[in-house]
Amino acid sequence: MQAVDGPSSFTGSVAVIGPGAIGTTIAAALHEAGTTPRLYGRTAREQLTLHRESQDIVVPGPVITDVSQVGQPADLVFLATKTTQLAAAASWLDVVAGPHTVVCVLQNGIEQQASLAGRIHESRVVPAVVWFPAETQPDGTVLLRGEARLTLPDSPAATTVVQALRETWCGVETSRDFTSVAWRKLLQNAVAGLMVLTGRRAGMYRREDIASLALSYLQECLSIARADGAELDDGAPLEILTRLQAFPVDMGTSILADREAGRPLEWDTRNGVVQRLGRRHGIPTPISDVIVPLLAAAGDGSD
The missing domain is CATH 1.10.1040.10 (N-(1-d-carboxylethyl)-l-norvaline Dehydrogenase; domain 2)
Structure with missing residues (x-):
């Protein structure tokens, strides 16, 4: 594993598709570091709330549910839908991801790149291993039950994700043997x-x-x-x-x-x-x- 540190040089726009438990965690980490992502999902919310340790982190919304309301493509997209929701997420990717957008896939499994084949070029897809337990609560808020950490492949596109998360409390590391x-x-x-x-x-x-x-x-x-x-x-x-x-x-x-x-x-x-x-x-x-x-x-x- 290669730990990453140092100043961030990422200044682009970020979007989260699927702000459930994992998506909310990433959105909260980005927001606290000064990069509030655009939020897209199937459930309308005015804001997201993450319970982390003794702190409640509120990420301003709204969560946009109508794909026609998407403006410009984002520079970096975190795709945090379940794999069972990929078909529904496809319409979001078509407009949120532009020709140069990096898509970090926060999904289970070993087939993230294959699942987006034909829609996002392989070189711009960054599969991620999510190492933290986050649970959606009955009121729609999210409880983070551990330290947030991601592992990414050691690739050029992963550099964008590393830079975006570098100054957040979400740890990120890269691996040559992903x-x-x-x-x-x-x-x-x-x-x-x-x-x-x-x-x-x-x-x-x-x-x-x-x-x-x-x-x-x-x-x-x-x-x-x-x-x-x-x-x-x-x-x-x-x-x-x-x-x-x-x-x-x-x-x-x-x-x-x-x-x-x-x-x-x-x-x-x-x-x-x-x-x-x-x-x-x-x-x-x-x-x-x-x-x-x-x-x-x-x-x-x-x-």
């Missing part, structure tokens, strides 16, 4: 899918039976990650499980929140991809073959 970093986060996201199937929060990973299942699933995911080019050591599954076991017992995850709210689930981005790539590489995925259909059924909305 594939491995992204896969490590995907392993954590994949095993978090067990919360959906049980309706339980992080405390369940302290159960011996769940811990055993989670570790076996993580080892299966690790074999696919390595086949896909990630360099993760044998200890990665246990490290991830130990991290989950150390979470507050009431800590949830975005896919569980979506399940509880009856929203579409990112099961394919977080779990289905492991099964798909396992088949591509000829690697058996017996645990995925059970978990993925159950998650798909949980998220299809039918009785």
